[in-house]
Amino acid sequence: DDLSGVAGVLDGLRRIRESDLPHKGVEVLFTVAEEIGLLGSKHFDYSRIRSKEGYLFDGDGRLGTIVKSAPSQAVLEIEVFGKAAHAGCEPEKGINAIIGLSRILASIRDGRLDTESTANFSYIQGGKSSTNIVCDYAYCKGETRSKHHENMLDYIAYFHRHAKEAVGDLNVVVNTKDTLVCEAFDFDRDTAVVKNAIRVCGDMGIPCEVVDSGGCMDANIFNVHGMETVGMGTGMEEVHTFSEYQWLEDLHRIGEMIERITR
Numbered sequence: 001d002d003l004s005g006v007a008g009v010l011d012g013l014r015r016i017r018e019s020d021l022p023h024k025g026v027e028v029l030f031t032v033a034e035e036i037g038l039l040g041s042k043h044f045d046y047s048r049i050r051s052k053e054g055y056l057f058d059g060d061g062r063l064g065t066i067v068k069s070a071p072s073q074a075v076l077e078i079e080v081f082g083k084a085a086h087a088g089c090e091p092e093k094g095i096n097a098i099i100g101l102s103r104i105l106a107s108i109r110d111g112r113l114d115t116e117s118t119a120n121f122s123y124i125q126g127g128k129s130s131t132n133i134v135c136d137y138a139y140c141k142g143e144t145r146s147k148h149h150e151n152m153l154d155y156i157a158y159f160h161r162h163a164k165e166a167v168g169d170l171n172v173v174v175n176t177k178d179t180l181v182c183e184a185f186d187f188d189r190d191t192a193v194v195k196n197a198i199r200v201c202g203d204m205g206i207p208c209e210v211v212d213s214g215g216c217m218d219a220n221i222f223n224v225h226g227m228e229t230v231g232m233g234t235g236m237e238e239v240h241t242f243s244e245y246q247w248l249e250d251l252h253r254i255g256e257m258i259e260r261i262t263r
Contacts, residue, residue, distance in 0.1 A: 004234040004246050005057035006030065008254025015259040023262040027051050031218050034058070038182055041221035053193050054229030055261055056219045063250035063257065064206040065233025066197045069186035070213045070220050071145040072152045074178050076121070078104060078163055081173040084136035094134025098126045100172035101138040104163050109155075110142075117146035118214070119155060145214065149184050182220035185229075186212075193228045200260045204253065209233075232257075 009028060016023055027049055031040030059067050080101045085094030101124070110119040119142065126138030144159070146152035156178045163176045187194050189210055201208035213231060222229040235250025 001060070001236050001239045001244060002034075002058045002234070004236055004251050004254065008057050008234060008251065009258060011255025012258025012262075015255050016262060019259065021263065023259075025051070026262050034218055038216065038218055038221050041218040046225040046227075049225075049227065051227055053196075054219070054222050054227045055193070055197065055232050055258070056217060056222070056229050057232045057234050057254060057258070058217055059213070059231040059233040060236045060239045061209070061211070061233035062207070062247060063233055063235050063253055064201045064204075064208045065231075066194060066201075066208065066210045067213045067217070067219070067231030067233075068189070068191075068194055068210050069147060070182075070184065070216055070231065071116070071147045072149040072184040072220075073143060073145045073181040073216045074152060074156055075181060076119075076142045076144060076156070076159055077177040077179075078140040079175040079177075080104070080126075080138045080167070081175075082134070082136045082138075085134045087132045087134050091134055094136070095170065095172055096135050097138040097172055098135045100167045100170050100174065101126065101140055103168065103170065104166045104174070105140065107166050108162055109158070113144075113146075113155060114151070116148060117144070117151050117155065119144040119159075143181075145216070147184055147186065147212065152184075182216045183224055185220060185223040187228070187230065191228065193230050196261065197230060197232065200257055203260055204257060206253075 033039035059065055080097040082095035082097035121140055121142030123141040127135035144152055144155050160176045163174050198208050217231050219229040219231050234254055235247035238244050
């Protein structure tokens with residue numbers, strides 16, 4: 001993830017050059033920092049790209065998997081400010097920020113929000129190793145995703161409102177922040193880019209599966225910039241785990257698929 005895609009693209013370029021057959025114009029874009037927020041694709045100068053159709057070889061699943069949709073995503077952050085005090089001598093003068101954050105997280109809607117939306121709060125920081133200080137600061141970071149951008153925006157509005165209301169009369173200060181990572185895309189099966197990918201799978205004699213993804217990818221950014229792009233499986237399985245592996249028979253045919261796409 002995603003060396004198979006990189007190797008496949010390079011092999012595809014080699015095949016196109018060596019075949020000496022007529023082909024469409026081909027532009028290749030290798031991005032960086034995808035895993036930490038699609039940063040490479042976000043900061044690319046799209047005036048350098050003329051293509052209006054794209055195939056992103058960065059999908060898990062067998063070769064022949066076509067990702068026709070991916071969700072919107074936003075990062076959510078909560079800061080809670082309390083008041084420090086000596087926990088043994090005068091705890092009454094303190095306001096525990098961790099208690100405030102706990103109230104927010106204990107009652108917030110998270111996990112599977114609906115059939116197409118999720119939220120997850122996975123990182124918490126607060127206090128010090130000393131147990132004799134009432135904690136005056138706590139922080140939490142999470143995310144929300146949805147196949148429908150408007151649904152995600154509705155949850156973000158709820159998130160801001162809930163964080164302020166959930167602390168009740170604790171007298172802490174709550175700051176919340178949301179940062180957009182990407183906007184959703186969703187193609188019909190009869191869209192040209194999807195139909196071309198399906199055609200190539202048929203020409204190669206491999207099973208074709210058109211799927212929706214719950215993860216964001218560079219294709220989210222490409223689509224915002226006017227390049228209709230689908231994700232393509234490369235034969236990666238169990239990605240982001242210590243058991244990740246690659247189907248070699250798929251790896252050996254990625255280049256062939258790319259060559260056929262360009263005809």
